Amino acid sequence: MNHTPKRTAVASNDALTExxxxxxxxxxxxxxxxxSSAGIALPYPILAPLFLNEISPLTTFAHLPSKILLGIILATYPLGVIIGSSVLGAASGVYGRKKVLILTLVLTALSYVLSALAVIAENFLLLAIARFVTGVFAGNISIAKAIAVDLSPKLDKTYTFNLVNATGYLGWLLGPLAGGLLASYGLDTVFFFAAATLFIALISVLTFLPFDEKAWSQEQIKFRQLFSSQNSFALLSNSKIRRIFSIYLLATLGLNAYYEFYPVWLVERFAFSSAAIGYITVLLTLFMIFTSVFMVKKLNYLLGLKNGATLGMVLMALLFVIHPLLSSSTIWPVYGAIGVAIAIFNGLLPVYISEQYADIEQGQLMGLITTVFSLASVIMALVGSALALFGAHWAIIFGALLLFIAAIDFSYSQHSKH
Known part of the structure; x- marks a missing residue:
């Protein structure tokens, strides 16, 4: 008797179930x-107008210039992410992605509450500490991206990664929009709202995410090893990984110069309100979402990961460098184009890195990607705030220069395996 059709049907059903x-x-x-992205983005439309236009113990701490204080607040969050993502990605491979994700979501929500209390008390140091702690636990986005990568080959890696990116962009769209609308109720309300939204994410993880197999046993790897041999920075001992991540650092320094200082530039140049910053961020992120969902995968087929990522970097650089020439009417279409360029870069370069180093534990690798991005955010928050003393456009132009250098280095130094 031939059982082949029955076995084929069973295998087909198993594949459909998986x-x-x-x-x-x-x-x-x-x-x-x-x-998580919405919670991160919620305060951004409010921070620049708050520190540039209002006088309070928060904005006059230690008699420092308000732009320097804003730079410190912008830097503390990604500084926390550097520590968190470098360890959390690896921890999820050791103890299980779901367990670590649940714990960090709860702690992130509590950290947002601490930020709200700091605002109510008008305590700058407490706000800086709270933003740092929030960043430590919000490094769990690297876990989410690692889970998306783990779904390959059941689901196409470029497809899943860009859907996750598109969802992150949607968070960056809804976050600033909600932040701008909630601005009249105070920054503390914004932080409380961010904490509340994370509990929706927590419910989804508890409901839909299966408990995963551990990559290693807890007996093999002790907790303290996560801070030594198993953290994401340990990957940099490989010279080839070190080279690609030096390029990624340069590129994300350029991107963060824009991310962190376009609200400041909009306030300086066009006197944008919190709501107006929220609206133009909506435009930016709508184009990022559209590009990520409908264009990036096609660009991968047409150009390949390497050439597509290079295109994204060059396009970003060109659009950043023309900022001094923009008017109140041209700023809107240009920011739409910037959204396209950012989505191409974010959608292809991390997938290129994942493909090139597929033999490395993906939680650790995604942790390094998030860590490097956050390191760039810290550096640029501090360097950019100094440049912004002469005008916020100088920070954005400096970012364009770094992107040009990164694109040239990437184009000539990297050779794809595929």
Whole structure:
């Protein structure tokens, strides 16, 4: 008797079940990224107008210039992410992605509450500490991205990664919009709202995300080793990884020069309000979402990961460098184009890195990507705030220069395996 058709049917059903579970997992990951990104982005439309236009103990701490204080607040969050993401990605491979994700979501929400209390008390140091602690636990986005990568080959890696990116962009769209609308109720309300949204993400993880197999046993790797041999920085002992991440650092320094100082530039140049910053950020992120969902995968097929990522870097640099020439009417279409360029870069370069180093534990690798991005954010918050003393456009132009250098280095030094 021939059992081949029956076995084929069983295998087909198993494949469909696995694919269905993979889609549920992806949905859960997307919700985590959505609400985590929204929570991160919520305060940004308010911070620049607050520090540039208002006088309070928060904005006059130690008699420092308000732009320097803003730079410090902008830097403390990604400084926390550097520490958190370098360890959390590896920890998720040791103790299970779901367990670590649940714990960090709860602690991130509590950290937002601490930020709100610091604002109510008008305590600059407490706000800086709270933003740092929030960043430590918000490094869990690297876990979410690692889960998305883990779904390959059940789901296409470029497809899943860009859906997760698109969800992150949606968070960056809804966050500033909600922040701008909530601005009239105070920054503390914004932080309380951010904490509340994370509990929706927590429910999705508890409901849809399966408990995963551990990459290693807890007996093999002690907790303290996460801070030594198993943290994401340990990957930099490989000279080839070190080279690609030096390029990624340069590129993300350039991107963060824009991310962190375009609100300051908009306030300086066009006197944008918190609501107006929220609206133009909505435009920016709508183009990022559209590009990520509908264009990036096609660009990968047409150009390949390497050439596509190079295109994204060059396009960003060109659009950043023309900022001094922009008017109140041209700023809107240019920011739409910037959204396209950012989505191309974010959608292709991390996938290129993942493909080139597929043999490395992806939680650790995604942790390094998040860590390097956050390191760039810290550096640029401090360097950019100094440049912004002469005009915020100088920080953005400096970012364009770094992107040009990164694109040239990437184009000539990297050779794809595929």
């Amino acid at each position: 694919r269905s579970q993979a889609k549920k997992t992806l949905f859960s990951v997307m919700l985590v990224v959505l609400f």
